[in-house]
Amino acid sequence: MRNPGTVGISPRVYVSYTRDSPEHVRSVREFAAFLRTGLGVDAEHDEWHATERRDWIAWTVDQLRTAEFVLAIASPEYKRVADGGRQRTEGRTRELEAAMLRDNLARNIPESTRRVLPVVLPGGRPEDIPDCLCPSSQGYYTIPRFTRDAAEDLLRVLSGAPLHEKPPLGTFTPPMPGVDPVVVVHRAAAPPTDRVLAVGAVVDLGGVRRLVDGQHWSEHPNRDHAAVCRQARASALPPDDGSAWLRQVEVRQPTGAADAAVAALAREHEILTALDGRAPELPRPLGFFRDGHLATLATRWPSSRSLGGPGETLATDIPAVGETVDPWRMRQVLRGVAGLCGALAALHAAGAAHRNLTPERIVRLDDGRLALVDLGLAASAPAPGEGPGRYRAPEQRRGSSRRTGAATDVYQVAAVTHHLLTGTPPSPAVALPIRVRVPALPDGVAEVLDAALAADPAARPALSALIPALSNLPAIPA
Template sequence: MSGPDDAGAAPRPEVFVSYAEDSPAHASSVREFSAYLREYTGVNVQLDAWADDSRRDWALWVAERLREAKFVLAIASPQYKRVVDSGERFAGRPSIGLGAALMRNSLSRDLSGETMRVLPVILPGRSADDIPDLLCGSSTTSYEITELSLEGVRGLLAVLTGVPRHAEPRLGRPLVPPRLPGAIVVAAPKPPAATAVLSAEAEVVIGSTQYVVHRETLQERPIDDHSALQRHGRALRIGSPHRQVWLRQVEMRHETPGAKAAVSALKDEYELLRSAAGACPGLPGSPGLFHDGPVSTLVTDWPASEQHGGPCPALAAFVPGQGEATDPWEARRSLAAIAGLCRPLAALHLRGLSHRALTPEGIIRRDGGELLLRDLGLATTAFRPGEGPAEYRAPEQRPRGGGRAGPWTDVHQLAAVAYHLVTGHRPQPTGPLPVHALAPDLPPLAAEHLDAALRPEPGRRPSLDALAAAFRGRPPARN
């Protein structure tokens, strides 16, 4: 993460957290949330729990924090609602009552401004009913934190930094049709200028080739410091050869270390795929990297289905619904296919890299059942806590996992995908049920290694080779 003095970095507003200690568990939840904002998003959070290193006049301290803060995060809870709405005294922290009184006074003096400044926050386990009536929780925006991850705080972070989650499109020129007497005029808009920026169901030009991007696959998100936008999606190439491709794109908005690292990661992925072209089945093919001003785009092939026409589906299309019975023979075929992914992953591991973003959506299934990596995930980016898709994240990737990522991370994620594929259930982060409890017909060797690969301790997981052998129904190799 960039330091506080990095040129071009996103603003770091001072934020005061106002809350009541309903219980030790609630107070702990507030501390963890505040610490995550401060440590992983760079928000200058002020919390009373971090200021008890000396004897203080807490009433004066709270008054100063409320006066200086650009934003106040009002943490919803039943006790906090009672104190703010009724002025009830709170024996645990008398300064809560003063803070509530000051907020009431500020809201009555400048309702519009304070409504923009005081942000109701709902932590996990709470609801909108716990927001003080004074803050108009039913008619104004509140911010529900679903998990301590970038995705979980993204809505709140957009307000704190003043950077919206989605870039506003450019405003086009107004069309005013000419008025001719006695004539019917049909005006057509001028075709938009060619652009390399990925946009849903619009033609984009990358290099000298035109593509149409599929709406349902297009995703966009800012990097941590909001100085660049990352996009990806499937697209159809217009012209010969007429084929489907996968596009990964970085648009640099500000030249910060974070934005440069995002562009560099895309270049490294291109070089890696180019050097491995044809040598390792299971990796994306025909890579091309194109630059158009601040926009860099990596293009790779998306294989076509000869049986059904159109693009081959993602593995997600074959995951059974929750509670849906899985055919034992199909489950064995699925495990054998997943074992085939171990080869391209092993090629990454030999280079000191790991994918770290394996999901059913990120794996392509060919007509014969062979699986292919859609892209290299996070292989060319530096590890950071909280990375990767939450549903298949390994314990060491969690915001406070405290570990480091590596080949063992891919073992866990590959097993998580396999578990979902053969049981219809994603493995629970707190500890999944043994796979035999949901798929009793799975071969014992495969079930044993699948359970072991989902262990929270990386050192107790099997190697990638051992997992592949077990999924193919072969005993582990002896040294």
């Protein structure tokens, strides 16, 4: 589940249903369209893909594997099939879908409870929710009409945004006898405009003037909305050169959460300074700057001689779904990831873990090596729901009792590698061996990547096992 307050990241959902009647099919289709256009939810519906002859079983398996949530639409036929009955309509796709949902439920009840959400559409009945989804004890979502207000409970679950945010704990100071307590709110002064990260702005940090570009800029409030967090790539203006990755916290109200966000940037700078020069794949620190209520951490963004400017991230290297990655490209990816594992091992030796690895935070160098632009969440305390949605390790999800750490990075390294080789990130709900998608992958590599994606952190191999498996590759046949 994603972090509350995150802007611009749409949850991906698969709408699972049966074709009870033309009216029911039309209602499901309208609901899926409402999710996309009315709520901004990345919903998938099978009728939108009936543009060519296709393997619907393979398509359904892929949807169940890659979706963050499965919306199970209640109906008499859906209940009968999901609870083990035979499909009455043509084909057996729905029976397979129901069998996979039951298998996932048996394998991991907490994860399936979080991920598979029973939904009752207008005219539907809660009695038609499958018994295997435990509607009485675990709840369901009734959508009486297709409006945002009517779907608010469902939308809050999809976005991880509670109706009432738990406020931070302040400092308890008992009043003096006979004196009423007084709460004083200090408003932050407006920050200097030549320090705030904004697209097209020129910021002055440590005497170096940098132009902020819009390609990697983002802004969002912190957990309690007492601070604004920004990040952006910026290019140095003459006489200086090179690009930097800037992450900034602007404190609007002095709360514990806002102070923790600033402290995390300062701590990350300390870690970077201690690790500087240990591994070329680690970020190079350029400085930590405090200016009133602004705190900014600058790291070097790797440059590319071939591009004549900043290097590209791995987000540009992700293949299309179904595209075959050629052996040379596969070899380059695996060796680059092996080097990245060495850098993460140095970070782990310093007592920290990245916990926020994504293709957008990794830059490909001209020689094929992969470099980090920052240390992710290494300086932040673990929080439920942290981490990148598509590569989030099971222990980072809300409700998990397992601790994050070095094994979290192992999972995310394997998840990013899976995406670079297959075109889709892995799903913990349907654990398919990676060789199913990439038959040409060497046996040792496939085994270590499958093991690295284990739901239990204790079952994953250490980085020391990934490095040789990804480095010592068999020769490519002539």
